[in-house]
Amino acid sequence: xxxxxxxxxxTPAKLGLQIDKxxxxxxxxxxxxxxxxxxxxLEMSTTRPRLSLDSTxxxxxxxxxxxxxxxxxxxxxxxxxxxEGAGRRAQEGQQLMKIENGASLADVIKxxxxxxxxxxxxxxxxxxxxxxxSFSPGSLDTNVRTQKPIVDAQINRPIHNxxxxxxxxxxxxxxxxxxxxxx
Numbered sequence: 001x002x003x004x005x006x007x008x009x010x011t012p013a014k015l016g017l018q019i020d021k022x023x024x025x026x027x028x029x030x031x032x033x034x035x036x037x038x039x040x041x042l043e044m045s046t047t048r049p050r051l052s053l054d055s056t057x058x059x060x061x062x063x064x065x066x067x068x069x070x071x072x073x074x075x076x077x078x079x080x081x082x083x084e085g086a087g088r089r090a091q092e093g094q095q096l097m098k099i100e101n102g103a104s105l106a107d108v109i110k111x112x113x114x115x116x117x118x119x120x121x122x123x124x125x126x127x128x129x130x131x132x133x134s135f136s137p138g139s140l141d142t143n144v145r146t147q148k149p150i151v152d153a154q155i156n157r158p159i160h161n162x163x164x165x166x167x168x169x170x171x172x173x174x175x176x177x178x179x180x181x182x183x
Contacts, residue, residue, distance in 0.1 A: 005182045013175035022165030029156040038147035049138035057130035088112070 059065065060157075067181070071075050 004182060007180040007182055009111040009178040009180070010175040011173065011178075013171065014173035016170040017174040018168045018170050020166040020168075025159075027159040027162040029159065031156060032154040034152040036150040038150070039160075040147060041145040043143040043145075045141045047139045050136045054132035057132075058127065061130070062126065125181045 056066075060069070092112070094107070095108050
């Protein structure tokens with residue numbers, strides 16, 4: 001005997017997910033910097049050294065004398081020669097007064113005309129020991145003032161782009177029931 005059979009066939013539903021991943025972009029721009037270094041301030045002051053040379057005596061040795069000194073020397077020389085002349089005249093007068101003792105006028109004249117012969121020699125002038133020298137040293141003073149750098153820095157915010165992810169449902173397979181009778 002054939003009994004009818006009931007045949008049931010089911011198909012389950014399949015649910016699928018479609019996922020769009022999120023996108024995140026982060027960019028950090030570099031900081032904006034402006035750095036300036038002012039130059040240092042340098043101040044210098046000097047005192048000049050002084051060298052003083054007095055060559056008056058050396059110049060006098062080579063007969064380069066000032067007018068005041070030459071006038072003083074000429075006045076002294078004139079005074080000395082006047083005194084020598086007066087003394088010589090007095091001595092000649094004394095000798096002439098003693099003519100009776102055998103002195104003659106020719107002897108007096110001979111004494112006044114005989115002069116010693118001048119020496120002719122080479123003479124070096126400009127004795128360095130006569131050079132008077134004085135020296136005062138100079139000085140150098142420096143003052144340096146440094147300047148601080150000028151730093152201008154601006155921090156830039158990060159650039160952040162974010163695209164949100166998305167999940168959507170997709171029905172990949174619908175459920176079904178098939179009922180069948182077999183005889």
